[in-house]
Amino acid sequence: MxxxxxxxxxxxxxxxxxxxxxxxxxxxxxxxxxxxxxxxxxDQQELVFRNADPTVVKKRKKRVPLPQSPSSSESSSSSSSSSDGGTFSAPNLTPNGDFVFTSSTDLVLANGVNCNALLPLTRPVFEHWTSHSIPILLDVYSNLDFIKNMYRDYTDDGPLVWAAHLFSRTYVTNLQYSTALSRDAYADTQRELGGYLGKTLNLVSEALKTPEGAQRDDILATVWILTNYELLVGSLTRTEVLSPWHLHARGLYSILKARGTGPLYTSKGRTAFWPAYSMVQIQALVSNTECPAESNEWLAAIERSLPLHPGEGLGVAISYFIMKVCTVQARIFNLLRRRDFPAASKEYPELFAQMKAAEQEFEDWVESNPIGNHVLEIYAISLYQSAIVKGYHVMQLLINFLTHYPPCPIPLEQLHEDRKFSIDAAQTAAQGILEGVPRVIGPLSSGQEKSPKMVFDALRVIWPLICVYVMTICRAEQRLAAEGLLFYIGRELGVRQALNTYPEGLTIPQEAKVPLGEVSLGV
Structure with missing residues (x-):
């Protein structure tokens, strides 16, 4: 209450x-x-959250305003970089959708007017939160030129604006719901978010019906924001046909397919391509499917588009590796779902060799192209490591499966040796993910920084951490550490996906879960 x-x-x-x-x-x-x-x-001047009843608001406006202390004008909520290079102080958000400014400083940062010399406000100033949704979103994605360029180029009341309302409102609600909003206010917020989501989807749908719709960068950006919104509400690990995150990820693929290779020969086109394609590849890893058939054509076009952006060569190399891993895992799951022992024993040597060759090919590329220590490169490597964990986890399932097939031409000793190799490779990659994450969220944990832009950094490590947490091939202490990091991100940054990462049951034969001669521990 x-x-x-x-x-x-x-x-x-x-x-x-x-x-x-x-x-x-x-x-x-x-x-x-x-x-x-x-x-x-x-601070004793913090506002009291009240119900959004019009009569309550009317009575509140008639009350005698309370005097404010000078210290209140100097304090602010979390600060981060705004789109114009200044600082944006997030004001208080009331359940009725008003942003409340309790000092002249807050008012300055919200409307851009230089009022530093003004006396503290003697009464709260109410402004609807939607006027700040774009600055909040730009704070979150302050390190991503693709999104900043979109909101600079598209200023009309289109899908980008409504996507900003949806994302920003969800972000603020996730942070405040546990202590600031009543159940009634939360229900009202969910209805409001439903309206924003519906409006955004309708505008995207109408745009895609036109010949030029898929070519519009703002449509691609909007669908990408929708996939990140789904991470805020926690639907990544849901793999049913109608799961919203998977639908949006497949929508990104459809748009990239319609756009073709033309935009990839321009710097602006590649800037728009990479965030979308990264999400498409994660969707393939999560759903145990192959990457889009056009992937080779897209990556080849980027390689021909010299000069490449800094770090773009690393992105291409990792994308090729993920493509190969997804092909291997899709073939393995096809064999396991059919419970086809003869075909599995026949295809196993080729599948295992492909997995090892893909890993070796990337390692050879790294030797010739040293990797830096930038946060973006750390994220890219963690994505590569997550593909190793996922690929060798699926390979382990196939090896377990074959140990229960007496006619298998591969000696049991060889299968056990390959299984140990897979486990070691996966656990080494998992450790790399865990050691890299503090570089991304370290400033948050040390108390040096806690601003909206850290949400994007956290969103980018969600899948690698989920991969470690869910895959039973990882050591128990690694899975426990990944769980702790996920819940930390969920509590501190309001990313609901980090709080909704429980393992799901896969439809695979019982023989694939435990090798011959070992007792099942219920995993």
């Missing part, structure tokens, strides 16, 4: 534990007795 009176003066931990605080300074005695460091107290 929302607060209707003065905010509690208790410290943050006491309010969270719902116990009485003694208000001692600088640290309360309850926290000391609890064995925890007192996190301190909130």
């Amino acid at each position: 929302p607060n209707t009176g003065r905010p509690s003066r208790d410290c943050h931990l006491c309010r969270q534990r719902r116990v009485k605080c003694d208000l001692a300074r600088p640290a309360c005695q309850r926290c000391t007795k609890y064995g925890a460091q007192c996190p301190g107290y909130r």
